[in-house]
Amino acid sequence: MTRHTRILMSVIYGAFVVYLFVPLVLMVLMGFKDSKFIGFPITSWTMDWYLGVFQDTEVLTVFAYSMTIAVSSTLLSLAIGTWIAAFLGPNRFRGKLIVFALTCLPAVIPGIISAISLRIFARLLDIEPGMLAIILGHTVHNVPFVALVVMARLSTQPKSHVEAARDLGADSVVAFFRVTLPYLKPALIGAGIFCMLLSFDDFVRAFFLGGYQPTLPVLIFAMLRSGMSPEINAISTIVLILTAVLGLWAERSMRRLNKGA
Amino acid sequence: MSGERDVIVHLDKITKRFGKTVAVDRLDMQIMAGEFVTFLGPSGCGKSTTLRMLGGFETPDEGRIVLDGTDVTRLPPNRRDVNMVFQDYALFPHMTVGQNVAFGLELKGKGRSEIDRRTGELLEFLQLGGFEERTPDQLSGGQRQRVALARALAPDPKLLLLDEPLGALDAKLRAQVQVELKDIQKRTGKTFFFVTHDQDEALTMSDRIVVMNAGRVEQAGTPEDLYFRPVSRFVAEFIGETNLLEGKVRGSDADAIVIDWNGVELRGSAHGHRPEPGENVMAALRLENVACHPDKPAAANAVQGRIVSRLFKGSRTALDIRVGERDDAVIKAYVDAAKAQGLPQDHLWISWDIERLTLLKDSA
Numbered sequence: 001m002t003r004h005t006r007i008l009m010s011v012i013y014g015a016f017v018v019y020l021f022v023p024l025v026l027m028v029l030m031g032f033k034d035s036k037f038i039g040f041p042i043t044s045w046t047m048d049w050y051l052g053v054f055q056d057t058e059v060l061t062v063f064a065y066s067m068t069i070a071v072s073s074t075l076l077s078l079a080i081g082t083w084i085a086a087f088l089g090p091n092r093f094r095g096k097l098i099v100f101a102l103t104c105l106p107a108v109i110p111g112i113i114s115a116i117s118l119r120i121f122a123r124l125l126d127i128e129p130g131m132l133a134i135i136l137g138h139t140v141h142n143v144p145f146v147a148l149v150v151m152a153r154l155s156t157q158p159k160s161h162v163e164a165a166r167d168l169g170a171d172s173v174v175a176f177f178r179v180t181l182p183y184l185k186p187a188l189i190g191a192g193i194f195c196m197l198l199s200f201d202d203f204v205r206a207f208f209l210g211g212y213q214p215t216l217p218v219l220i221f222a223m224l225r226s227g228m229s230p231e232i233n234a235i236s237t238i239v240l241i242l243t244a245v246l247g248l249w250a251e252r253s254m255r256r257l258n259k260g261a
Numbered sequence: 262m263s264g265e266r267d268v269i270v271h272l273d274k275i276t277k278r279f280g281k282t283v284a285v286d287r288l289d290m291q292i293m294a295g296e297f298v299t300f301l302g303p304s305g306c307g308k309s310t311t312l313r314m315l316g317g318f319e320t321p322d323e324g325r326i327v328l329d330g331t332d333v334t335r336l337p338p339n340r341r342d343v344n345m346v347f348q349d350y351a352l353f354p355h356m357t358v359g360q361n362v363a364f365g366l367e368l369k370g371k372g373r374s375e376i377d378r379r380t381g382e383l384l385e386f387l388q389l390g391g392f393e394e395r396t397p398d399q400l401s402g403g404q405r406q407r408v409a410l411a412r413a414l415a416p417d418p419k420l421l422l423l424d425e426p427l428g429a430l431d432a433k434l435r436a437q438v439q440v441e442l443k444d445i446q447k448r449t450g451k452t453f454f455f456v457t458h459d460q461d462e463a464l465t466m467s468d469r470i471v472v473m474n475a476g477r478v479e480q481a482g483t484p485e486d487l488y489f490r491p492v493s494r495f496v497a498e499f500i501g502e503t504n505l506l507e508g509k510v511r512g513s514d515a516d517a518i519v520i521d522w523n524g525v526e527l528r529g530s531a532h533g534h535r536p537e538p539g540e541n542v543m544a545a546l547r548l549e550n551v552a553c554h555p556d557k558p559a560a561a562n563a564v565q566g567r568i569v570s571r572l573f574k575g576s577r578t579a580l581d582i583r584v585g586e587r588d589d590a591v592i593k594a595y596v597d598a599a600k601a602q603g604l605p606q607d608h609l610w611i612s613w614d615i616e617r618l619t620l621l622k623d624s625a
Contacts, residue, residue, distance in 0.1 A: 160351035163318060166338040167345045168416065169368035178364075182355040 024240065031233035049234040059219070059235060066216040069131060069206075070199040073138035077195045078188055080139065081146025086176065088147070089154040107144035114141065115208035122209060130211035137205040142195040149194075153187035154180075186253050193250035197243055266293040269452050270315070270420055275324030277310050284310040286476035287324070292420070292454065297446050299455040301463040301499070302473035308456045311473075312422050315454060316345050329419050339368075344413035345422040349429070350405050352397040358384070358408050359393035365416035383411040387445070403434050410442075414449065423455045427462060439465045460500045464488065472496050489547070490532055492622045497545035504546040504592050506618075510536045517562070517615045520544060523590035528562035529618030536620065543621045550617040551594035553580065554610040555603065563612040566592070573598065580604075582611055 034046035053059055084103055088096065106114065118140065122133045157180065165175035203217040210218060216239065223232050270292040277285040285307040292298050300308035313319040314326060317338035326334045333341050344365065352361050359380055366376045384390055387407045397405055406426055413421055427435045427442075443466045446453045457463055463470045464484045472479040472487065472495070480487055480496045491497035494505060508522035517528040520542060529544050536542050557563060566584035569591065578601035580594045594611065596604070 158349055158351060160347045160349055161353065163316075163338070164345070164347055164351035164353070164412075165364070166318075167316060167343075168365035168412070169339045171337075171339055174368070179353055182353075185355075 027233050028237045028240075031230055031237050033230055036229065049230045050238075052231055053234045053238065056231070062214060062216050062219045065131070065213055066200055069134050069138065069215060070196045073135045073142060073199045074192050074195040076135065076139040077142035077146050078192055081143045081191065082150050082184065082188070084143065084147045085150035085154055086180070089151050103147050104144045106140050111141075111202075111204040115205045118205065119208045128211060129209055130213065133209040133211075134206050134215065137209045138195075138199040138202060141202075141205065142198055145194055145198070146188075146191045149187050149191040150184055153184050157183050190250050190253045193246050193253075197247055197250070200239075200243065266295060268292070269294040269296075269329055270454075271325075271327040272311070272315075273325040273327060275311075275314060275321040275326060277307075277314060277319060277321050283476050285314070285321070288476075288478065289324075290471065290478065290481070292452060294452055295450050297443065297453045297455065297466055297468045299457060299463040299467040299470045300473055301457060301460065301470050302479075303458055303499070306473040307476040308458075308473050309424060312345075312424055312454060312456045315420065316343055316422050317341050342416075342419040343422060344416055344418040344420075345424065346406075346409045346413045346426045348424045348426065350397075350409035350426070352405060352408055352412070354397055356396070357393060358389065358395050358397070358400070361397070361408060362411045362415050365412065369416055379415060380411075383415055387411050402430050403438060406430065406438065410445070414451070418451070420452050420454055423453060425457050425459075427457070427459070435462075442466060464500070472499060489617065490619050491545055492532075494543060494545075494621050497621060502548045502593075502595075504548065504551075506544045506546060506592075508542065508544070510538050510540045510542055512538050518620065523585055523587045525564055525585040525590060527564070527618060528615055529620060530616050531620045534620050534622065544618055545621055546592070546613060546618045548579070548593050549577075549595040550613050551582075551592060552612050553582070553594060553596050553600070553604055554612065555605055557610050558612050560612040562615055562618075563610050565608060565610055567607045568604065568609065571601065577601075582609070584611070 029042065031049050032045050032047070033042045034044040034048070035042075088100060088103070115137070118133070118137045119129070122129070122136070127133050127136070161179050161183065162175050165179040166172070170178060201217065202215075203221065206215040206218050207221075214222060216235075220232060220235060223229065268291045272288050272290045272292075274287045274289045275285060276283065276287050288307070288311060300311060302308045310319060314321050317333070317336060317340075320335060324334075325332055328341060328343065333343075353364065356364070362380045362383060363376045366379060371379075380393070381390075384393060387410060389404065389407055389411065392400070392404065392408075397408065400408065406429075409426065423442075427438055430438060439462055442453075446466075455462075455466065467484055469481060470484055470487050471481040474495050480492045482490075487496060487500055491500065491503075497503045497505065506520065506522050506527060508520040508527070511519045511521045511526065513519065513531065516530075518531045518536070520527045520529065522544075527544070529546075534542075552558075554563070557565075564584045566582040568580055569583045570581035572579040576598055577595045578598045580596055580601065582592050582594060584590050584592060592611065
């Protein structure tokens with residue numbers, strides 16, 4: 001690579017980083033602006049918008065609501081995804097590939113399609129729009145990610161581990177819980193955080209499957225329609241920090257997983 | 262344990278097929294309590310399948326496995342008094358050494374104090390005292406192997422299966438562990454069922470060796486039996502280094518059989534075979550059982566020859582000795598390196614103990 005192309009590459013990369021981060025920085029900055037109107041110049045600064053967020057009971061309720069949905073759908077996804085992985089991983093049977101493809105499908109179906117179909121299906125099952133419907137919708141979407149990550153981890157477990165457990169007196173259930181599950185732990189942590197982020201971030205499914213109580217993304221959308229306020233910036237900044245921390249932690253544990261630790 | 266040994270395992274004509282291949286073919290064998298028995302053979306000979314059937318990881322298609330008077334043929338691994346040391350040790354990575362060893366005892370429903378006492382005793386016995394709190398990745402290969410052994414011994418099994426447990430160790434350590442393993446077996450009085458493809462391991466440790474080939478037993482006997490009196494070409498070639506001598510029976514007298522080999526008369530032992538004169542046979546003679554002399558020895562079965570090649574191998578020298586007229590009438594011999602220097606190149610004599618030149622059953 002010549003000097004010129006190297007400089008050019010650095011400039012392009014720099015431009016990309018600027019493009020990526022300027023909107024985020026602007027959003028964070030505006031959250032500290034002591035004025036109702038978003039835009040420059042910023043003449044004085046304040047923490048009031050942040051304090052406002054923590055005093056706004058509606059925002060806090062919605063945050064708790066979104067968290068409940070994220071945690072529940074994650075736990076469900078982990079249980080179902082692990083079960084599918086444990087079933088698909090070691091067994092050989094005809095049509096395994098088809099079952100595998102069907103398992104992965106919900107991950108690639110466009111959100112809007114899956115949201116509409118889930119809405120119709122939920123009505124058919126007499127499930128009211130609301131928390132349960134959203135949890136189930138998120139679970140359907142998240143299970144493939146869990147299954148894939150767990151299956152990858154499972155394939156690195158030596159067959160002899162389970163055999164040794166069986167040899168020492170464990171039936172297949174005990175062997176799974178005492179030997180296989182601990183081995184899957186890093187995969188479950190990584191997949192779990194990923195599911196939480198997907199669920200917490202989701203707008204389309206929550207919008208279609210939700211009732212009167214909005215989730216956080218739905219609430220922000222509603223607030224936007226009644227006019228941009230720096231409070232939205234403050235909420236978004238808090239969410240940004242939380243998800244970035246969780247996401248980086250997940251990424252780290254996934255990387256350790258790939259190293260086979 | 263004294264006097265007559267009891268039968269602890271009876272493999273009653275067991276057969277195992279994988280698709281069209283017959284992995285184990287009507288294997289019929291008894292294993293005595295307290296015995297160190299080694300199944301020896303190349304990969305794919307059926308030794309590991311036999312071990313896995315004993316462990317409960319495979320079910321025989323035909324035949325029965327009787328363990329201490331109970332038919333266990335169809336019992337799952339967790340319901341047999343048999344424990345196994347795996348080839349890769351299969352230590353549970355998320356458990357400490359102590360927890361690994363205690364695992365089998367916990368599942369047997371033993372009390373905490375008994376588990377702790379037995380775990381402590383075993384780790385002490387295997388020189389692993391003070392390692393309880395370590396995890397498997399903090400141990401050396403030899404230590405891991407001993408933890409795997411402790412874990413398998415902990416539930417006090419009637420039979421201990423060892424699936425090539427020395428394969429992952431380096432050569433020096435392996436020699437040391439062979440001695441230790443034999444010692445442990447003697448001190449615990451346990452029945453060891455050991456599987457290996459390494460003849461050294463088999464010869465060093467076993468009370469009895471079972472050589473397997475293509476799903477069948479080629480020969481079973483003490484290490485000495487197999488080494489000095491192989492019954493088949495397979496065994497003769499698999500264990501040690503051997504001259505394989507193909508010839509015609511010329512006749513036999515009181516204690517020896519005479520074979521015409523490339524025009525040279527060789528005298529050996531038939532070991533129960535009664536071949537007719539004129540029959541084509543094959544005999545085996547170990548390289549180190551050939552004695553070389555500068556002058557004609559008193560023994561009747563001496564032949565004259567000349568050295569066509571010398572290979573210095575440190576403590577000993579490998580000689581190719583041509584006897585008789587034909588070019589391919591060559592007998593190989595191992596001679597003490599110092600002695601080899603004093604041997605004449607052209608007119609030397611070789612002899613052997615008649616018992617050491619043995620007729621093989623799959624002659625011709």
